[in-house]
Amino acid sequence: MKLYQVRKGQFVFYENELHKVYSVKHMFKKSVHMYRLKDMKQVLTKASDIEHYKPKHNDTFIFYGKRYTIDQYAKPQPGDYILIVKPAPDFLDHYSLNEIEKVESVEDGNVITTRDNGVKHNEYVVMVPGRQDASQEIAYYDKNLVPEEQQLQDESISYLAENDDALKPAVGDIYMDVQNNTKAMIVAMTDDEIVFGHGVRIHVAELLNETKYELIYQFEAD
Numbered sequence: 001m002k003l004y005q006v007r008k009g010q011f012v013f014y015e016n017e018l019h020k021v022y023s024v025k026h027m028f029k030k031s032v033h034m035y036r037l038k039d040m041k042q043v044l045t046k047a048s049d050i051e052h053y054k055p056k057h058n059d060t061f062i063f064y065g066k067r068y069t070i071d072q073y074a075k076p077q078p079g080d081y082i083l084i085v086k087p088a089p090d091f092l093d094h095y096s097l098n099e100i101e102k103v104e105s106v107e108d109g110n111v112i113t114t115r116d117n118g119v120k121h122n123e124y125v126v127m128v129p130g131r132q133d134a135s136q137e138i139a140y141y142d143k144n145l146v147p148e149e150q151q152l153q154d155e156s157i158s159y160l161a162e163n164d165d166a167l168k169p170a171v172g173d174i175y176m177d178v179q180n181n182t183k184a185m186i187v188a189m190t191d192d193e194i195v196f197g198h199g200v201r202i203h204v205a206e207l208l209n210e211t212k213y214e215l216i217y218q219f220e221a222d
Contacts, residue, residue, distance in 0.1 A: 005052070006032055009087075009097025012050040013141040018061050019043060019050070020098060022209060038062040038139060038154045040205045053138060055085065055098070057125070060135040063100060064192060064205045065157040068127035069135045075126075076103045076111055081203070082124040093117045094179040100127065102193075102201060114201040157191045169194060169207055172219025178212055 006012075010021045014034065023033040030044040038061075055061075060069040068081065076082060084099045094117060095101065101113035109121030139154070140146050173186045177200075184196035195201050207213050 006047045006050070007097070009099070011037075011053045011055055011098060011138075013053055014043060014045060014050045016141045016145055018053070018139050018141075022211065035205075035208060038065065040064055040208045042208070051141070055083065055125075055138065058132065058135045059138045060131050061137075061139045062154050063127070064203065065155060066129065066192065067131055067139075067155050068129055069132040070125050071128045071132065072125045074128055075109070076106055076124075078103050078105055081127040082111065082113070082119065083127055084119060084124045086123045088120065088123055090118060093119075095119065100203065100205075102203065104201075116200070169204060170219050173215065174217035174219075175207065176214040176216050178210075178214055183216065 006021060006024050008021055008023060012019050012021060012034065014036075018037045019034040020037055021032055021034050025031050025033065028044075030046050032045050032047055032050060034043045034045065034050075035041065036043060055070055057070055057072040060067060063081075070083060080103045081100055082103060084095055084097070084101065087096050087099070089095050094115070101115055101117060101119070103111045104114045105112045111119050111124070113119060137143050143151070169186055169189065171186050171189060175184055175186070175196075176182070177184055182198070184198055184200065186194055187197045188195040189204075192204050193201055194204055194207065207215075
């Protein structure tokens with residue numbers, strides 16, 4: 001794949017695992033900046049080392065320690081995650097290709113996400129928890145190369161919580177919401193969700209996206 005074909009948001013395979021491009025910086029030798037979807041580990045590489053993949057109906061993959069299957073026919077419910085595959089945001093909305101957002105409310109198939117984005121019914125597909133019948137594995141380019149023990153571990157939220165040294169958010173941490181230019185404190189958490197003081201709820205993985213959030217104060221308990 002040539003460099004000019006790589007763009008922000010694309011799903012790609014790198015070292016046999018699914019990643020998402022979050023930035024392309026042409027001035028650097030390793031110009032492609034990515035997250036590994038299964039644990040949000042950041043990776044720098046070059047275009048010649050990756051292979052583009054366009055997600056489709058019934059693909060199944062791991063997102064931050066949990067497995068989901070893409071279902072283009074599923075009707076979203078509040079609390080579901082959606083994958084935005086055909087982004088066409090309005091002026092006040094902030095999302096791009098292959099963003100993963102949580103549904104706050106639904107009206108006639110159009111959704112409002114917990115980040116206050118309005119996403120039209122033709123822009124997204126639903127991420128159904130778990131592996132669905134006849135689904136196609138895309139967490140790995142070749143699943144046969146991955147030991148069974150690693151496959152089980154990759155789908156473990158508890159494993160991530162114990163081993164993720166790069167990001168251990170806590171109640172009291174303050175982040176800058178870059179897109180909205182506002183500061184927000186974490187007031188509650190679950191295994192995979194953050195609740196800010198102004199009511200916005202996001203997946204913990206979003207805190208790793210440098211274009212969305214910047215840590216400005218880290219609370220340290222006595």
